Amino acid sequence: MIRALRPATAALALALAGCASAPLHYYTLVAPAGAAPAAGTSAPFQFALLPVVVPAQVDRPQLLVREGGQGVRVLEDERWAAPLADEARAALAADLARELNAEDATGLPPGGKPRLRIKVELRRFDSLPGGYALIDAAWSVSAPRGGAGASCAGAVRESVGPGYDALVQGHQRALARLAGAIAATVRSVAGGHAPACAELN
Numbered sequence: 210m211i212r213a214l215r216p217a218t219a220a221l222a223l224a225l226a227g228c229a230s231a232p233l234h235y236y237t238l239v240a241p242a243g244a245a246p247a248a249g250t251s252a253p254f255q256f257a258l259l260p261v262v263v264p265a266q267v268d269r270p271q272l273l274v275r276e277g278g279q280g281v282r283v284l285e286d287e288r289w290a291a292p293l294a295d296e297a298r299a300a301l302a303a304d305l306a307r308e309l310n311a312e313d314a315t316g317l318p319p320g321g322k323p324r325l326r327i328k329v330e331l332r333r334f335d336s337l338p339g340g341y342a343l344i345d346a347a348w349s350v351s352a353p354r355g356g357a358g359a360s361c362a363g364a365v366r367e368s369v370g371p372g373y374d375a376l377v378q379g380h381q382r383a384l385a386r387l388a389g390a391i392a393a394t395v396r397s398v399a400g401g402h403a404p405a406c407a408e409l410n
């Protein structure tokens with residue numbers, strides 16, 4: 210009886226070892242810090258980036274990627290370091306701070322500079338490994354003291370190489386391009402000009 214049980218026990222041990230050997234990989238949308246803005250050129254305003262809205266389909270810890278024309282796959286071993294909405298907000302806040310040379314004053318008490326409120330909704334967040342990273346977004350900028358604001362929308366697509374690192378880097382580049390368009394809108398609103406929306410392509 211003991212000999213009969215040994216093969217089953219060994220098979221179970223191998224199965225458990227196989228499950229335990231698959232490591233989890235964590236990714237962030239926050240790109241490595243680039244060059245700091247030149248000293249003495251800080252913007253005459255602050256910005257407050259509200260929580261970013263992401264599509265329900267991708268609002269999960271795991272990366273969700275496209276398969277074929279209609280299918281999607283949840284990657285259990287490939288995960289975001291924080292909730293995707295928080296990752297997207299952190300990436301945009303860092304990119305905007307660099308683009309504008311301005312402080313993200315979200316949650317801080319009022320200061321001496323005017324504060325512009327920015328809302329961003331990611332309407333699509335598509336991932337095709339070895340293909341592309343695509344973001345379709347809508348954003349609005351509210352001017353301080355009742356000035357004219359702006360509402361804009363656009364999509365950006367980045368080609369990516371094979372592998373999940375390349376896919377996440379593609380989304381980092383896409384968010385950086387989105388931040389550039391949002392920054393252009395912020396400058397227009399802050400300058401009191403007619404609302405302008407930068408094109409994304």
